[in-house]
Amino acid sequence: DYALYYAKAHSRGGAVLFTEEHERLLRTQSVIEQALRHADLAREMSLVFQPIVDVRRGGTVAFEALARWTSPELGPISPAVFVPIAERSGLITRITAVLLGQALAAARAWPDRVALSFNLSMADIASPQAAAGIVAAIRASGLALGRVILEVTETALIQDVAQAQTVLETLKASGIAIALDDFGTGYSSLSYVHRLPLDKLKIDRSFVSEVTTDPASRDIITSIAALARNLRLDCVVEGIETGEQARLLEGLGFVLMQGYHFHRPMGFCDTLRYLDAEAVRAIRPVQAVA
Ligand code: C2E
Ligand code: MG
Ligand code: MG
Ligand code: MG
Secondary structure, X not given: OHHHHHHXXXXXXXXXXXXXXXXXXXXXXXXXXXXXXXXXXXXXXXXXXXXXXXXXXXXXXEEEEEEEEEEOOOEEEOHHHHHHHHHHOOOHHHHHHHHHHHHHHHHHOOOOOOEEEEEOOHHHHOOHHHHHHHHHHHHHHOOOHHHEEEEEEHHHHHOOHHXXXXXXXXXXXXXXXXXXXXXOOOOOHHHHHHHOOOOEEXXXXXXXXXXXXXXXXXXXXXXXXXXXXXXXXXEEEOOOOOHHHHHHHHHOOXXXXXXXXXXXXXXXXXXXXXXXXXXXXXXOOOOOOO
């Protein structure tokens, strides 16, 4: 996986540096780690934003902020690659701080009804102090805490459920909402999901990709929806790529959706244009298309 991303990053130049040897892979990781260590984070890191849509009301209720890193030496590197490396090498906290600053600045330009959904890593919530730092950064930005959703993955929480519980309670007490990301892909979600102070479940896109063709996927998604209802959690379905998937999921009762079918992640300026266009559509819903 890493080697493939590395190859992609280099293939623009023509020559593809690619081998599947393990040793090479490790070297790739350490190359990325070194580049990350010396990166000018404020310049090299940026965010794109993907709408989370309420299909019943019609309209964007939040944007998820997604990190993008373009290294001067290595080119663009996916967050799926660099985030785990940054986590292992202790660099993630600095990266999170930079990205959170950018995300809060962006969100302040959106209308009040639009929330910011921001991804956190395990290290970001590893201690009550770390969590307090995040709350302080949001407070300092002037963005209402009620407009912030923090997305955490199961793998981040499972390490120490008691600790996670304490930290999440602190975040929640300040008015921030908590979403459990990639739900269904972890080991033992069901054994602790009811113990955590969550507001939302984000159903992983791996269930969605087969929902129109595989009855088992549909059953799993339906069960997750029932679980969410019982726990009084909102459900966001991610990775919806086709109208067929969206219609089927809407038929199953899902309301909050995210995916390429609605919109791909976009740059900050495009979020403003997108929200404007949406507002115009809301005012004139039956505008005929010429
Ligand atoms: P995630 O939080 O589950 O984000 C959703 C990922 O799915 C994003 O990939 C998004 O671009 C992609 N996606 C959205 N809709 C579709 C779709 O319809 N089809 C497909 N195939 N993909 C879709 P991305 O941006 O590459 O991010 C990958 C992961 O990296 C994220 O998964 C998240 O775990 C992590 N990540 C991204 N940004 C950050 C960040 O700022 N901080 C931390 N800690 N992790 C981040
Ligand atoms: Mg996420
Ligand atoms: Mg996810
Ligand atoms: Mg994911």
